[in-house]
Structures are given as C-alpha cells and as structure tokens.
Amino acid sequence: MQDAAIAIRDDSIVAVGSSSARGLRLAIRAVLVLSVCYLSTEIGFAHKIPPHNISALWPTGAILFSVLVVTPVRHWWVYIPAAYFTSIINDARAGFPIAAMWFIAAGVLEILIAAFGVRRFADGIKAFEAPQSLIAYLAIAVVFAPCVSAFLGAMPGGAESYWFYWRVWVLSEALAFLVLAPAILTWIGVARAGLRNISLARVIEACLIVCGLVAISIVVFTKLSASEANVPVLVYSPLPLLLWAAVRFGPVGVNTCLLIVACVSISGAVHGHGPFHTGTPAEGVPAMQLFLATVSVPLMLLAALFQERHAKTNALRESEARFRSMADSAPVMIWMSDDQKQCEYFNKPWLDFTGRCMAEELGDGWTAGVHPEDLDHCLKTYSTAFDARKPFEMEYRLKRRDGEYRWIADYGTPRYAPDGAFTGYIGSCIDVTDGKLGELQLQEQRAELTHLSRVAVLGELTGALAHELNQPLTAILSNAQAAQRFLSQRPDCLSEVHEILNDIVAEDKRAGEVIRRLRALLRKGETQLQPLDINEVINDVLELARADCVSREVSLHCELAPTLPLVLGDRVQLQQVLLNLVVNACDAMSDCDPPDRRISVTTATDKDGSVRITISDCGHGIPVEQMERLFEPFYTTKAQGLGLGLTICRSIVAAHGGKLWAENSPGGGAKFCMSLPTRRGDAR
C-alpha cells in the first residue's frame, strides 16, 4: 500500500509536466516491458524440457508481476498486453490454439491475484524486508496464485493428464515467483533508493560472492555428471555463500544469489547435467524445483530477519540521534539518570551552563556544582522521589561557568521502557534566579508586613501587658520590703525571709516569662517550622491576652482537646494569628453588656486528621456580605485599623497549608475557624 502511494506520488510529480511527456514516458516503459518479456518468453521457450515441453521456470509471468507491483494500477492496461505481445504473436502464427488461450487467461489471472495480493497484504516492493510480509508474499504469490491459476492452466491437458499439468504449472510458476520476482523487485528497490555510499570493499565482497557462487554452481550443476553429483552434500555446496549473502547483503543479496543458483541449476537440468538429471527431465525438474524452494525459503526468511533488525536498529539510532539533537537545541537543561540514580546524560545547554564536560558531570559528578547549602535537600528530594518512582520538583543553586550560583528549578520524571521496566529518571531545569529574587523580595516585604501587624496587635495590648508585668513586680517589691521590715524587727526570722526570697525568685521568673513572650512576638525573624502542640501555643497567647480581657471585662473559656496531633508550624506566627483573633473578638463585643462578653477557644481533631481551632465571641456576628471581604486587604470595620490583620492571618495560615474562615454561630456571635494540617497527614 505504501508503495502504491509512492507510485502515485511519482505519477503526480510527472503530472506537473505536459501530458504528452507523460504518454511518451509510459510508452517507453511499455516498449521496455515488451522487449524484456519478448526476450524472457524466447528464453522460456528455449528452455522447455521435452517431451512435454515443460518449462522449469516461466520468467515472463514473474517479470510482469514485478512490473505490476511497482506501477500504478491505472497503467496496467498498457503493461499486460505489452508483456503478452510476444506470446500473442506466436499464438497468432499458430492460429490461436485453444491451449494457448487457456495459458494466457490462467497467466493473467495468476499475475493479477499475485500483484493485488502482494500490494495489499505483503507490503509490495518491501515484501522481503520483514518476516511477516515475506510470509504473506510466499503465501499469496508462491502458493495461492499459482495453485488457483493452475486450475485454468491445466485445462488443455484434458481429463487424463489434468493433474499432471496442474502440478507442472504450479511448480514452474511458483519457482518463478520464488526466485525471479524477488530478485527483480529487490533490484528495483535498490535502483529507486540509489546506490549511494557503497564502499569499494563492499563491492569487492559482493563480486567475490557472486563469482564464487557462479563458479560453484557451474561446477556442481553443469559440469558434474549425474553419478558424480549424486553426493547430496555437493548439492548444498552453494549454501555457505548464500548464507554469507543473506547475512551481509540482506534480501537483495540473497535474492540475487538464489537467482544465479536457479539459473545455473535449471540450465544444467535442461541440458542434462548435474544432480537432478537422474531419469527423464520430467522427473529431474520437480526435484530441482523442490530443492530450490527448500533452499530459498529459509534463506529469504533469514535475510528478512536481518533486514528487519537492521531497520529497527537504524530507527532506534535515528530516534536517539533525534532526541539528542532535540535535547541539545532545547532552551532548557536536560539530564537523564539510570536506574541506579547515576546520571548518564546531560544536554548541551547544561554543559554550557556549568562549563564542564560530560565526563565531569556523569554519575554523581554534577553534585559538585550544587551549592553546599542546598546539596542535602537536593539529594534527599531526588533520592526520596526516586525510590518512590514519583515525579519531583525542587529548587537549588547551581554554579554557573562564571562561578555565580543561580537558582535552578528542576523537574524530574521517572522513565520506563516500553515493557514497563523502570529505566531511570529524566529531568529538565530552568534558571529561575530572576524570579526567585523577586519572590525573596516579596517574601521579605510580606515578613515585614507580618511583623508590623504583630507589633500593632501588641500595641493594642500594651496597657494590659504593663499590668501583667506590674503584678510580679508588685509582689517582688512588697515581698522585699516585708523582708526588710521582718529583719529590722526580728533579726532571727530567717525562715520567713527564706520563704519570701523563694517567692521573689518565682515572681521574678514570672515577670521574665511575660517579657519572653513579648519579645518572642516582637522579634523579627525568619519563619521557623517546628512540631508544635497547638494547645501550648494557645495557652501562651491567652496568657498574653488575659490581662487585656480582664480590663475589657471579657471572660475567656477554653475547651482544649486533651491530646492533639502535632502541627508543623512557626510558633510566633501562629501566636500572632490567635492573638489577632482574640483581640478582634474582644473588639466585637465592646458594646455588649459585660456579663455577655465571652470568648471561647476550642481545639479538636478533624476527620481528615487536621487540627481545628475555633475562636467564638458573643458579639453581633458578621453581616453575610462582609464575610469574605473581611479577609481582603485594607478592608476594615474598625475606626482605627489598617485592615491588614485578617489578611495577614489568612496568608500565615495558608503558608502553613491550612485554612482560615469566618462563620456566624447559630446562637449569635461570630466564630473564626482555623484548620491546620498535622505532621501525620503531611507526606513530607
């Protein structure tokens, strides 16, 4: 089919020229076919074996078949008469005997079946390049077409010798399709592809095979007498050379060599020489035909196998080369590793980037370019993903050829062979330094803003916090002064003073604790993720907010789940969120009656394993239309407020992989819920 398509394309190119040029070209071809067939018919007649005028190999059919396989169907009407011209002339001279008409009819039928079948099912001209198409070719052209046409061709033999003629027909036609047609078709293929890049050594090798084969065949099939040649081994003496041809030259070599052997052996048989000239030619010829068939089929299969493997290897090499050139021209850096985590390939952009050669980068060599601070994380990510056969994404700094470390985003994916076997990883990297710097700047600004908002919240608590600090200071001072008095009144009251000093130490620590909490919240620092017990975080925050709540006459109620899974988070930031929410809750209740000013803080584990923190107040709730706007930047319901508190809270919670949202409680008042993923639920 593919070939037909090529033929049609050829034709359409021709169609660009004038129609007369096209006609001329067709006419020339027809004349060529006519002359070749004239010659072959004459040769065929000359090699008929008496007494039945059996032809060992009828060449004309095979030639016409080859022509039909490689030419467009719509030109067949020219080639078929051209091929049969000689026969028809001969028959006309003989007065058109009935038998000749049967022969022509049977021949045309056979050729049509074979040509259609081979074009349709056996890849046309490429029939000899793969075992499957070769088997289809053999089944259609060598077995099916001769057998079917033989029913017509044997008609002139009459009833008594019908099956004799049937068999003669089948064998002679089959041999032609087996030996001659393949040689013609493969040579047409060679001619079409052009004989380029053929080395002299190969030409000499081909000549050696052909010469050797011709010599051996002549000796075995024509020079030796029947008795001398009756040693079976001798018949197979061309085999080594045929094998050589099959292995080294593929279908074209084997088909050519088989044709040579066939020609020489037929010639021997016809002239009464060689191993097949045992009795009458009628007995010797089928033996020879069978010999040729048994030798040809395996050799052709062998050649087809080699050809197929060769083609596959070529295709693989081509695809590999295509991949390399694509990888090298891609605007990204590409690497590949084998199934042992060792890198086995880096594309040109990578090597250009690092300024190192492939040999330096292979295996673990590439790690030398990774920034020492990023190396652990980089190898861990790679190794973990690799062992799980999962795609991964990571960022690290890689040293550029000029010595500057650039941020690289690396995306890796596992590779699998067609049979599903894991073969390693392939990854692509891009330089994201510029984007990364922007991101860092953004992060810095966000941290600054977060810190400012924290300071603002603490600012609101200053009064309450001063009170909180004053309490232990009061206790310390009064204790100390009490001790002074005791000592001046009764110098022997050491046990009393001892107790007082203990209390002073405890109170001092308490004051220190308040300052610690404050300082922690006022501290400017990078995000530090650590496993946290969220209840502890809440208790710390409530300690800070307690005094403020007292002065605002707000009561605090806690329902903390006794055991909570740990949350991976930044203590200060989470405290900031909670503090913000508590202060907001206090603000929301400023116009309520003091006994109604209640805040409740609860913690619980959600079904999905995350920790849920709820802070509810007993204020007037949140109007529905404000519910989502609350989290928008610069949206505020307070007279004094930037409107960033909740925005920052939400971004902090989101950075922890959690969610923060507001609801109205069924019993009135608002509640803010925060859900945070726990370490267990977190794959990393």
Add this chain to the structure above:
Amino acid sequence: MISDFDTVYVVDDDEGVRKALTRLLRAAGFEVSCFASAAEYLAQDDRTRAGCLLLDVALPGISGLDLQEALAATGHERSIVFISGHGDIPKTVQAMKAGAIDFLTKPLDDEKLIDAVRFAIEKDHRARHIRAQRESIEQRLATLTQREREVLEHVVSGQLNKQIAAELGTVEKTIKVHRGRVMAKMGVESVAELVRVAEQAGVKPAASRSSN
C-alpha cells in the same frame, strides 16, 4: 487609737501580690484578710469589724470601682485604699470622688502604702467613734417627750425661758422643769454642752416668732 489587730482587707486577683501584701502589712503590724475577688469579699463582709479595704481596681467580674459603689449603696462606708496597675486618671477621679482614701500605683512603696492604710484605719476609727456617739445621743433624744423636744429646740435656738414659755403658751416655771429634765436625760451639765450635743445629733433650732 489604732489597735494591733486592725484588719486590712486585701482584694486582689493575683495570688502572688496577695501573699506579698499580706506579709508586708503583717510586718507593719496589721491583721490581714485576703480575697481573690469582689464577690468573695462581699460574701464575707462583716461591717461590725473595723479595718480598711485595700482594693485592686482591675478585678475580674465585679471591678474595684463597682465594689466601692455597691458598698456605698448599702450605707456601709468602709474606707478604701485603691491599688492599680496603671494610673488611670478617670478611674482615680471617680474613686476619689466616691470617698476613697488614696489611689496607689503598683508596684507599691511600703511607706506610702502603710501610711495610706494607717490613715484609712484611723478614719475608720474616727467614723466609727462619731457614729457611736451620734447613736448614743440619738438614743437619749429618743427618750424625750414631745414637750421636752420642743423645749430643747427652743433652747438650742438660744431663747430665754421666758420667751420659750411665751412661745409655747405656758409659764416660765414649767419650762424650767422641762429644761431640767431634758438636761438630765441627755446627760449634760450645762446649756452650752446641751447645745453642742443637740447640734451633733442634728436637732434643728426652732424658728422664733418673737425674736425681733
């Protein structure tokens, strides 16, 4: 006047502060009684016992100022020294207007605290003494008859017996007898003393019709 066992009632929600103040006040010779909240104090308030209140302004639940108000409403004017974490001027003014002795800021200086407490207790004593005197005069006043009361009011207004007799439509001798009984019942020996006691008890002088 101050006994060694005058009680200072300390109301503060902070245990550490309560403990320290207790020690300090005990070292200064006071009896101390502590309460963690206003409610706790109200439940155990014994107005017959002398002493002063050392009261934190910011208390959970009922605040210090609320307690001051609640006590005033029941007519129980305990003298109060406020203590506070921060000098909140509006609250200070409110407390002082309502009769607080002092408003001290934490941390507390022992001298100032003890002076304030001492002053408060003295005031408490004084108030108790005055109240006791007034109560005894009132008790004595209550024993006077209607006529004797009228005579007293006229005496206090500075009228002579003759004038009183004219006012009340009787003779001078009768007034003399009444006056003698009044002085005996009120336990005084001179008219001057009688006038002072009557003033203390808030007896109003009778309006004279013939003063001019």
